[in-house]
Amino acid sequence: MRGIRVGQCKAAWSFVSFGSGGGLCDAGAGQVQPKAPQRIARGVWFMTGDTNGYSNTVVIEMRDYLIVVDANYPGRAKELLGITKQLSPKPVRYVFDTHAHGDHAYGNSVWTAAGATTMAFQGVTDEMNHWEPTRWRNALPKRPDLQATGEMDVQRPRMSIAGDKLVLNDGTREVDFLFLGWGHTPGDGYVWLPAEKILATGDAAVNGPRNKLLDAYLANWPKALDKAIALGPVHVLPGHGDAGGIEILQGQRRFLVDLYAAVKAQADAGKKPALN
Numbered sequence: 059m060r061g062i063r064v065g066q067c068k069a070a071w072s073f074v075s076f077g078s079g080g081g082l083c084d085a086g087a088g089q090v091q092p093k094a095p096q097r098i099a100r101g102v103w104f105m106t107g108d109t110n111g112y113s114n115t116v117v118i119e120m121r122d123y124l125i126v127v128d129a130n131y132p133g134r135a136k137e138l139l140g141i142t143k144q145l146s147p148k149p150v151r152y153v154f155d156t157h158a159h160g161d162h163a164y165g166n167s168v169w170t171a172a173g174a175t176t177m178a179f180q181g182v183t184d185e186m187n188h189w190e191p192t193r194w195r196n197a198l199p200k201r202p203d204l205q206a207t208g209e210m211d212v213q214r215p216r217m218s219i220a221g222d223k224l225v226l227n228d229g230t231r232e233v234d235f236l237f238l239g240w241g242h243t244p245g246d247g248y249v250w251l252p253a254e255k256i257l258a259t260g261d262a263a264v265n266g267p268r269n270k271l272l273d274a275y276l277a278n279w280p281k282a283l284d285k286a287i288a289l290g291p292v293h294v295l296p297g298h299g300d301a302g303g304i305e306i307l308q309g310q311r312r313f314l315v316d317l318y319a320a321v322k323a324q325a326d327a328g329k330k331p332a333l334n
């Protein structure tokens with residue numbers, strides 16, 4: 059179904075089942091339309107970002123409200139306000155930032171303006187306090203959606219999670235927010251649905267050549283992934299790239315271990331990074 063022509067892409071997307079592959083809509087002039095939401099389980103949907111540097115999104119339906127993972131960039135957040143209404147009439151109550159990077163968290167103010175509560179582990183706020191507003195301002199000239207907010211800094215998550223676990227259980231579903239250690243960033247949060255065995259990873263695991271290591275702790279990241287693998291997820295919903303199974307976690311772990319070993323071998327041999 060990949061690469062179907064624009065004539066086959068109706069204005070409103072239709073649902074695709076998990077594993078069917080979705081399909082990219084070629085809208086011409088180099089534009090790519092996002093894939094339709096994938097229904098992973100009852101009341102759980104996954105969307106790839108695909109365009110404009112957007113990250114993936116997970117929507118979880120509770121008895122009275124929706125949870126969204128991640129806030130995304132402001133442009134995508136505005137699109138998602140409409141998309142979530144098509145998925146369910148329930149309001150978005152919580153938006154969880156898996157980490158502090160702009161493609162996952164810069165849309166925070168869009169969601170709070172719509173009445174949602176943004177939330178993240180304390181390490182996410184700490185990272186923002188460390189790096190912002192420098193990164194926001196560096197991104198501003200390149201991103202019309204940031205300019206449209208009229209803001210000069212990322213809005214911090216309204217709710218910070220202390221410790222390493224928060225459980226939401228409204229009687230219809232349990233959702234666990236987990237901190238498994240510093241991997242991709244010091245504040246990495248995972249979302250685990252124990253009954254459905256669904257794990258949303260943020261960029262702690264990506265599917266494909268989409269790794270960004272600028273805030274990573276390479277030696278510890280595989281240990282965090284070991285904990286994620288030990289959960290035994292059936293569905294893994296990465297921060298970028300297509301959804302899949304536990305092989306996404308295993309592949310991510312293998313990549314990091316191999317990368318660390320290759321660089322360490324060079325360093326041990328006395329090699330130094332090339333300086334431009």
Ligand SMILES: [Zn+2]
Binds near residue numbers: 157159162242261
């Ligand atoms: Zn990231």
